[in-house]
Amino acid sequence: MHKDDSTYASPFVVVSTPHMHEMAARCCAHITGKHGVTFPHHRVEYKVFASGEVLPLIPETVRRQHVFLFHALQHPTPNDALMRMLVLNDALARASVHGITLVTPFMSYLRQDRKHKKRMPISGRMIADLIESNRQAERVITADMHADQAQGFFTIPVDNLTCFGLLADHCREKLGGDVSNVVVVSPDFGGAVRARSLAKRLRVPVAIFEKRRDEDGVAEVDMLIGESIVEKRVIICDDIIDTGGTMRATVKELLARGAKEIEVWTTHAILSGNAAQLFADGGYRITCTDSIPRSQSYCEKNASWLTVVSMDVLLAEAVYEASLVGGSVSKLF
Ligand code: R5P
DSSP, X not given: OOTTGGGXXXXXXXXXXXXGHHHHHHHHHHHHHHHOOOOOXXXXXXXXXXXXXXXXXXXXXXXXXXXXXXXXXXXXXXXXXXXXXXHHHHHHHHTTOSEEEEEOSSOTTTTOOSOOSTTOOOHHHXXXXXXXXSTTEEEEEEESOSSGGGGGGOSSOEEEEOSHHHHHHHHHHHTTXXXXXXXXXXSSGGGHHHHHHHHHHHTOOEEEEEEEEOTTOOEEEEEEEESOOTTOEEEEEEEEESSSHHHHHHHHHHHHTTOSEEEEEEEEEOOOTTHHHHHHTTTSEEEEESSSOOOHHHHHHTTTTEEEEOOHHHHHHHHHHHHXXXXXXXXXX
């Protein structure tokens, strides 16, 4: 530590990249409103050259400060987002930051977490290596990683927050506390722990499908283990909706087996390709968080089938606790 460190007003600063400016600003406002602490917030913009190369522009000095870097690892695409993070990390290190906590609600590539066929990469591990390749990277704050054990890809601490507490609160409020006749369903074994945790929060039973993908990657669900879903109000929960194939297959199977009502809950609604249109036409609701940033107008336009629950407070509290000597992020799990 430099002997003059104590002369800086705030040892912490929030830095955000374009898709996360609004969420970072709301988190800063929450921290100030609830805890009376103000972290300066700097908004990074990128210059994109004709060749496609990107150059981050950090507007203020960050020298000797600890940076909470709000960055979406999905936008504009996972690959572009990764490069944007790498060049910004390099710029922050060369600007003499004291340390970096990456705050990224959704971490892309984590579904590629094992070699399940010949000649496959383990891209999730590679992403962890790239994040840590910045010598100033100290910590990651993220949410509902595809599998909890992906924390082990990192050697630095990872706070893997769960949004299913937020979603459970939202559900209780919506149902006026009446969760009778509700069953939580996981579309696959991989999501069983998540479904159980949600069911426990709601104090309702759980059922789990076995999911397979055929050669073309089309999802099929088959054997259902656990509570009966006949004439029940079913909440399907999953970490990610990407193309929507898993959810559509699960809904179809549940309806065929006699479920009465169906809702779909997820943390990360990527909604690739025509998934949004298929859900809009599907006749059931999706509730997700804002881990994948979307504009206000998008949410309003799709409000008939999409409910977005904000994870601002969860993230803001995690950032605040991570800034404290003796703070506790685990109490938010
Ligand atoms: C897979 O195991 C995940 O938990 C999700 O079920 C999957 O990624 C969803 O993808 P899609 O919406 O494309 O079926």
